[in-house]
Amino acid sequence: MRIYLTIIYLVLLNFHLYAQADIAINKVSVSGDGSNDFPVLVQMEIINKSAVPAGLLIPYMSFLNAADDTFIDSWDGAPIRDFAGGDTVILTSDPLILPAGRQAIDSIRIDCGASADDDPTEADNFVSLVHVLSSCRFSFSEAQQVFLEFLGFDALPPLAAIFMFPEALGPQTGIQSFKGEEFSEVLSAAAWFAMLVKSPFDYFEKPVEYFLLDCGTGEIRSIKANWFPLIDGQAWNPTIYSGEVIHGTPPPETETPSIDTTFGTTRSKADSACALLVGGVDPNERTQFMFDNSLQLMKRNLTEAPWGPNLDTANVLVRRGIDREQIYSELQKLKEGYNKIYFYFTGHGEQNGTIRPKGSGMRFRDIFYTLLGSNGAEEEADADEMCFIFETCFSGQAIEAFEKIRLEYEEEQIPIDKNISIFTSSSKDSTSSGIKPENFGFNQGGGVYSFGMHASFYDTGTDQNQDSCITLEEAHDATLRRNWEMVKEKDPQKYEYRGHELAQIEESIIDELCSSYGDSAVLGSMVNLYPHRIDSVIRVQSFDESFELNLELNSYFGWVDWLPQSRFGKPVTYYVIDAQTGEIALYDSIPFWPIIPEIPDYNAFDSIGIISSPPLLSNPDPTVETVFEEAIPAPTRDSVCALLISGNDPRALGKQKAFESDLDIFKKNLILEKLGAKLNESNILERSGISADSLLSLFKSLENKYKKIFFYYVGHGSKSGFMCTGNSRAEWLDYFSLMFGLDGINASEYCIVLDCCYAGLAIPEAQKIPTFLRKNVEIYTAANATKAAYIDQHQAGNKINRFGFFSNNFLRCYGDPEAERDGIEGISFREAFDWLFKQNPRHYLGKDIWTLSCPNYFINRTCNDTIIEVGNKTFSDLDLEVRFRSKQRSLNAIDITAQVDFNTTVQTYSSSDIFEISPNRLWSLDGLLDLGPSLQADLILKLDSNIDTLHAVVGRTGVVNRKDPLAEWQVYTAGTYNQDSNFIYIPDFSTGFQWAIAKVTDQMTSTTITNPVHFDLKIGPSPAKEKIEIQLNLERAMSIRIDLLNIQGRNIKNVESSILTAGNYHYNVDIGSMLSGTHFIQLVTPDSIYYRKIMIMSQ
Secondary structure (H helix, E strand, O other), rough: OOOOOOEEEEOOOOOOOOOOOOOOEEEEEEOOEEEEOOOOOEEEEOOOOOOOOHHHHHHHHHHHHOHHHHHOEEEOOOOOOOEEOOOOEEEOOEEEOOOOOOOOOOOOOEOOOOOOOOOOHHHOOOOOOOOOOOOOOOOHHHHHHHHHHHEEEEEOOOOOOEEEEOOOEOOOEEEEOOOOOEEEOOOOOOEEEEEEEEOOOOOOOOOEEEEEEEOOOOOOOEEEEEEEEEOOOOOOOEEEEEEEEEOOOOOOOOOOOOOOOOOOOOOOOHHHHEEEEEEEOOOOOOHHHHHHHHHHHHHHHHOOOOOOOOOOHHHHEEOOOOOOHHHHHHHHHOOOOOOEEEEEEOOOOEEOOOOOOOOEEEEEHHHHHHHHHOOOOOOOOOOEEEEEEEOOOOOOOHHHHHHHHHHHHOOOOOOOOOOEEEEEEEEEEEOOOOOOOHHHHHHOOEEHHHHHHHHHHHOHHHHOOOHHHHHHHHHHHHHHHOOOHHHOOOOOOEEEHHHHHHHHHHEEEHHHHHHHOOOOOOOOEEEEEEEEOOOOOOOEEOOOOOOEEOOOOEEEEEEEEOOOOOOOOEEEEOOOEOOOOEEEEEEEOOOOOEOOOOOOOHHHHHHHHOOOOOOOOOOOOOOOEEEOOOOOOEEEEEEOEEEEEEOOOOHHHHHHHHHHHHHHHHHHHOOOOEEEEEOOOHHHEEEEOOOHHHHHHHHHHHHOOOEEEEEEEHHHEEOOEEEOOOHHHOEEHHHHHHHHHHHHHOOOOOEEEEEEOHHHHHHHHHHHOOOHHHHHEEEEOOOOOOOOOEEEEEEEEEEEEEEEHHHHHHHHHHOOOOOOOOOOOOOOOHHHHHHHHHHHOOOOOEHHHHHHHEEEEEEEEEOOOEEEEEOOOHHHOOOEEEEEEEEOOOOOOEEEEEEEEOOOOOOOOOOEEEEEEEEOOOOOOOOOOOOOOOOOEEEEEOOOOOOOOOOOOEEEEEEEOOOOOOOOOEEEOOOOOEEEOOOOOOOOOOOOOOEEEEEEEOOOOOOOEEEOOEEEEEEEEOOEOEEEEEEEEEEEOOEEEEEOOOOOOEEEOOOOEEEEEEEEEEEEOOOOOOEEEEEEEEEOOOOOOEEEEEEEOHH
């Protein structure tokens, strides 16, 4: 046992000088060399501004050596010059025995008038310099410094750390090692406790050394042990993340092999794993050290951790400070012969999806491309498994980069049949960080995430499945479970794609099904595989809850749909595969698709069959079968024909396959759906990649043969108004030629569906052909004239099925009898469009179809109950239709060329009779309606009961109109609105009018609103130009909110939002930058919401 005595004197700064000649010493430090008979080294910092005579310091320092408060004036190394403020004085005494209990100096004040021979105790302003301790005189930082000096920074082994208990231990504190037979005692005096751990990542048994610093004598004792201690019976086992670490040492300099180093291995490559560990660069020495230290930690994880991957050290290549091209070169060495590849990078990362090695940045996707084969352009790596670990800022972007690559490969039908794992130290939006300096001492640290992973690899509790092997996934999960804030605040990410395993599972289930049920049965079925390994016990139920199955860990689940076209009860087989043993369990005769309650977003029945809408527990109409399986008599040749055309994209096989799939689904709906057109296959003509000339020739061959034409095109569309048919731009067909060619067939009715980008450009081209508008024409487009159409996808097992986002969802209505709205048997394309609008499905990337593409429609009818519409549905108009009826029921011979446009904007109005006009119930009639002199027509506007955008609390709902867009709105007293039936009836109307629904009054109300909740609101002026004045009187205290809204109800500005006491309140709302138009002041109280209209006229 060593005895080391250290005396630390700290002088308080808040002292007072009694005279101008007095001096003050800020810090005095007395230390020895470890024996009882030693010289005393005194270091003082002079803080007063005036000079200090050197001779005055000698007697004061001599006084410190007095055993009995006697004066000693003998010093070696006495100063020979005077000192100024800020100087440091170092004095060394003769050997002496410093008495126990002389441990601290509160302050030193020296009278500059004293001489070197004076006894300092006799000075007028003398303050006792020596105190005997009755309690601990070491602060935490003082004790910390003692321990560090005692151990010696340079003597600590690599990765060692000193842990210090955060509080001094009092007398009678019990302390022992976890194994009490090693060490156990009860303290007789107060002491500070520290522990040296040479291997801080070993969580349990490990070589440690305890240190006790006696608070009274300054004596330090050391005790060697092999376990963490118990302090008063409580285990104390700190980690490097606990904040109790006071110091550590850097490891040896990271070894950097030459760039052309090749692997020398003691085992077969085919049975081994390899790793490339790369460290970034930084001019800051401390940051660079953290990168280097992280490299060493990850190398230990992969090679030395007892239950870790245990890679051969010869197969682990550590590279520090190499550039992008050198990383490419090193990755090439990993591509041949190894069954598993680890890639680790620690360094800087950028928000643009790059890491920063030496020199220029390197994209995450380029790392993946190099090993996966650069999108098919070069050879992929042999390894079936690849593990990527990134300790950088914004490293979560690596996961996004891989997902994009995966979708690109699937688009081109290039399988990624590998198991890919990606672990990142942060999310895509978060920075990363190193160990905090205040926790880990000078020049010690590394990436926080890498340290956490390292600690997890040395903790047996990390092995959650108890297979005596710790994977990176288990280490990642354990790191988060420890709840270290400095790790969790960066939101580390984990991603797995089991392409290789899924391919093997899919192959084995197909073999099993073919063996059990026969090849032909399997070929006619739809085999689905839930694309993730089950990692927790979850339930699977049939849709009708008649069957339930518990899935165990490390298994795969799927189902076989033996009748994909059926929507009601059907034969389904569930299967479960053990991922480790390959055993397969089959569950037959289950009547419905499965659901997984624990995964509510997962809908197993949302598949790419003829019917892909959810199943029904029972047939709502027993006479209606979803799939029409009986033989359908062929219609006569002069009745109907369907032309189904798919575009051509030889550069993107995935898109081409989607086009062809859409064509097939559209055909099956026309033939098989009881709720659909029920065509005979002989009346359907299919063409793929046909040129413009060939398509026009096809139209010509059909002239005068059919009464009704279905035309469907799926493929690419251009912004310039072309369908991208054929193999080159020269073979594209423009929309005017398309409509002109269809008109030439001379049918009386057309149903046209265009699923391509910018398909809305076709509608105005159709309207340019007068003869076309004398026929019944319906046009439905997947997008408007300015938006793109999209391909959606559905994953079944390891396969991705692609289809047109619009077409697939447009046709899904045929599995839902609720789509039939007009009472006429079957679902029309118009009803299908309305059903699609209400469903507003979401693309797999997240956005809904109306946000992405905004599908359009155009309808022109020339028969009884004529409907003339141009529609661009948005959420503001919902379901509406416009009808023209004549009181004389003989419209067959009448040429109607009028159009009714639905609008969602209302210009400023000032009629005192109109309180508010609904922005969502406005129609414009523009054109010539020629009914003849003896006929009159009535206009019926059918509303949807779901539309309710009128905010006014006063007035009645009525009809308003104006003669042209610049005229003022007027109340149309002849028009009536039936609220029960949601019809507006306008008798004997004329052309050139706009019609709307409004809140109307007989007279404009005042600016005062009184009501039962005891408040008064006044606003003005109206119209307002620069500001709106709001006066609010409250008769009692209440919570209120005042907002300024535009005509669409959007909140433009919040005026007030608080709990107000009773009284008067006045607000001036600046409106100088606002647009002219109708606005509303919205007042929200605990009882209700109130609105007040205000007109704004900009300057």
